Amino acid sequence: MKNTVKAGVAAVKVLENWGVKNIYGLPGGSINSLMDALLEERENIHYVQVRHEEVGAMAASMHAKFTGHIGVAFGSAGPGGTHLLNGLYDAREDHVPVLAIIGQFGTSGMNMDTFQEMNEDPIYADVAVYHRVVMTAQSLPHVIDEAIRQAYSQRGVAVVQLPVNLGWEEIPSGSWFDASQVYAQPKLANPEAKQIEKAAEILENAERPLIFAGIGMRGAGDEVIALSKKLKAPIMISALAIDIIDHDYEAFLGSAIRVSRKPANEAIANADTVLMLGTNQPFIDVTNMFEHVKHVVQVDIDPAKLGKRQKTELAILADAKKVVHSLNENINEKSETAWWRANIKNVANWKSYTDSLEQDVQSPLNMYQVYHAINKVATHNALFSTDVGDVTMTSVRHLKMGKGQMWRTSGLFATMGVGLPGAITAKLDYPERQVWSLSGDGAFSMVMQDLATQVQEKLGILNVVFSNEQFGFIKDEQEATNKGYLGVEFTGIDFAKIAEAMGAKGYTVRKVEELDHIFEQALNDIEKNIPVLVDAKITGESPIPAEALKLDSERFSKEEINKFKTRFHAEILKPFSEYMKEEGLSEAEKATAQGGF
Numbered sequence: 001m002k003n004t005v006k007a008g009v010a011a012v013k014v015l016e017n018w019g020v021k022n023i024y025g026l027p028g029g030s031i032n033s034l035m036d037a038l039l040e041e042r043e044n045i046h047y048v049q050v051r052h053e054e055v056g057a058m059a060a061s062m063h064a065k066f067t068g069h070i071g072v073a074f075g076s077a078g079p080g081g082t083h084l085l086n087g088l089y090d091a092r093e094d095h096v097p098v099l100a101i102i103g104q105f106g107t108s109g110m111n112m113d114t115f116q117e118m119n120e121d122p123i124y125a126d127v128a129v130y131h132r133v134v135m136t137a138q139s140l141p142h143v144i145d146e147a148i149r150q151a152y153s154q155r156g157v158a159v160v161q162l163p164v165n166l167g168w169e170e171i172p173s174g175s176w177f178d179a180s181q182v183y184a185q186p187k188l189a190n191p192e193a194k195q196i197e198k199a200a201e202i203l204e205n206a207e208r209p210l211i212f213a214g215i216g217m218r219g220a221g222d223e224v225i226a227l228s229k230k231l232k233a234p235i236m237i238s239a240l241a242i243d244i245i246d247h248d249y250e251a252f253l254g255s256a257i258r259v260s261r262k263p264a265n266e267a268i269a270n271a272d273t274v275l276m277l278g279t280n281q282p283f284i285d286v287t288n289m290f291e292h293v294k295h296v297v298q299v300d301i302d303p304a305k306l307g308k309r310q311k312t313e314l315a316i317l318a319d320a321k322k323v324v325h326s327l328n329e330n331i332n333e334k335s336e337t338a339w340w341r342a343n344i345k346n347v348a349n350w351k352s353y354t355d356s357l358e359q360d361v362q363s364p365l366n367m368y369q370v371y372h373a374i375n376k377v378a379t380h381n382a383l384f385s386t387d388v389g390d391v392t393m394t395s396v397r398h399l400k401m402g403k404g405q406m407w408r409t410s411g412l413f414a415t416m417g418v419g420l421p422g423a424i425t426a427k428l429d430y431p432e433r434q435v436w437s438l439s440g441d442g443a444f445s446m447v448m449q450d451l452a453t454q455v456q457e458k459l460g461i462l463n464v465v466f467s468n469e470q471f472g473f474i475k476d477e478q479e480a481t482n483k484g485y486l487g488v489e490f491t492g493i494d495f496a497k498i499a500e501a502m503g504a505k506g507y508t509v510r511k512v513e514e515l516d517h518i519f520e521q522a523l524n525d526i527e528k529n530i531p532v533l534v535d536a537k538i539t540g541e542s543p544i545p546a547e548a549l550k551l552d553s554e555r556f557s558k559e560e561i562n563k564f565k566t567r568f569h570a571e572i573l574k575p576f577s578e579y580m581k582e583e584g585l586s587e588a589e590k591a592t593a594q595g596g597f
Contacts, residue, residue, distance in 0.1 A: 007137035008037035008167030010176050011144045016044050017180040018148050020072050022428050024048045024056030028076025031103030033167025051449040053080055055421045057087020062422035064096035065408045067429055070151055076103040078116035086415055088127045088157045093413035097151035099158050106165035120161050129156035137169035141176035149179055191318040196326045198314055199297045206273030208339045209233035215241050216278015216320040223324045225249055230333045232340040236264045238279045239396050243407040247400040250344050257283045259393045262546040263346045266576035278320035284309040299323045338583035345579040353572050361512050367466055370536045371398035373515035379434040380404050385422030387439035388414045390472040393543055417446035427459040441467040455503040460526030463533045465495050468540040476542050499533035509536045544568040551575040
């Protein structure tokens with residue numbers, strides 16, 4: 001009876017014990033002992049052969065965002081490992097657990113400046129909360145176990161550099177163990193009763209309260225809505241949290257600043273009290289969005305976030321979901337207020353505007369009409385992996401998210417190209433659910449080679465590419481800040497042909513009336529585990545800048561307002577000030593200063 005095991009196999013068994021089902025990467029000479037171990041353990045862990053290591057790392061990061069479980073990717077020494085960095089930084093900035101295993105030349109050639117051998121430690125020192133070079137074969141499974149524990153406990157990236165020869169060495173079968181069965185995430189105690197009482201007092205006395213919910217409230221949307229109704233406080237969310245509150249809730253304002261909806265920007269400019277729940281919105285301080293807010297109650301599980309971006313009257317170190325539960329038990333429902341009514345009217349006006357864009361059958365094909373078609377066929381538990389750019393903004397505005405659906409993207413790092421990798425992992429993680437990849441043509445061009453990975457893995461994913469031959473989000477920024485345009489327009493691509501060449505189904509949409517039929521065909525294709533790419537050839541028009549509205553006659557001339565409304569098809573839109581006046585409210589301010597980019 002064999003009483004030894006290869007160190008690489010023991011390391012892979014550690015991954016399995018921690019619940020890792022999929023591992024993303026490309027082979028290489030310096031990582032081949034891991035490949036041997038994955039071959040031996042192929043019945044227990046699935047190796048996903050991506051076409052670019054960056055896609056593997058972004059898939060691992062998005063896996064952590066969709067599931068909460070650690071994502072794992074690998075690359076060989078030198079370029080294989082450095083290709084991972086974009087996805088690893090995405091994980092770092094969004095504070096999700098990811099393990100990267102980096103190949104290294106064998107120990108006999110280390111520090112000899114030989115082929116692809118270099119001191120890799122400085123490369124990963126910044127991105128990782130834990131980074132180690134394996135020194136002995138027997139320590140390999142321990143280092144992998146430690147890396148996973150550190151990634152979970154510090155909510156970040158762990159990097160393990162593996163000299164290739166060590167993975168092939170035999171170690172005693174009983175010489176290793178892992179902490180997968182005993183590891184537990186710390187749980188904060190219930191919020192203190194005195195803090196709940198103080199928070200309730202501040203909120204009940206507020207004249208213009210606003211709830212600002214972030215990803216810390218995932219899974220508790222109904223409780224946030226219940227508190228909103230009690231306080232008569234509309235709900236604003238961070239852009240990453242658009243799947244927390246049902247789109248149809250009458251007092252749902254959406255997100256603020258640029259990737260935003262109009263009602264949120266106008267409400268935060270006029271609110272006097274804000275209850276922050278599990279959010280660390282990065283634009284608060286650089287845009288002065290809390291400029292006119294008098295009272296802030298902030299709830300977060302991380303003490304480093306409390307008071308970080310705004311002056312805070314009351315900070316509660318606790319799980320935001322527990323705080324909302326306690327507030328719901330301790331607060332009596334308020335009567336309807338003028339503030340509440342004004343915001344509900346404003347939300348309804350915004351929805352009428354977005355509906356008019358989406359249901360327009362007279363204009364040339366644009367993004368909004370495509371979203372209307374998506375909303376009609378998206379299932380109640382659909383998963384959306386959304387890229388970065390205009391598609392982020394329009395998804396926040398036009399996806400009609402409901403309970404059970406999930407939406408993920410690259411948040412703070414905001415890396416283009418994340419949509420397709422995220423869809424790969426989403427479909428592997430949730431094979432029975434409908435999965436969408438939503439990308440602009442600029443972002444999709446960065447990673448389109450891995451449509452072949454979807455085909456190879458037989459993943460029935462709906463990939464929608466919004467093609468307008470430009471980096472629209474950046475083009476709009478250049479319009480506002482530059483003397484002219486440079487580098488924001490490019491030659492178009494026939495993505496449907498590329499999809500067909502890779503073995504996927506490709507469809508090109510040029511007219512509004514084609515949308516429903518093509519999506520019907522696409523739904524049939526994905527049922528057969530065939531990836532689909534829908535190339536929507538849309539106009540290059542810009543989404544309305546909700547952070548820089550020109551609607552109020554007291555601030556802009558009639559000519560400026562008419563020009564603005566005409567450009568953005570916004571004849572139906574009214575300024576929030578109009579609804580506030582209808583309700584007898586004076587305005588604190590009509591807008592906050594919009595800094596940043």
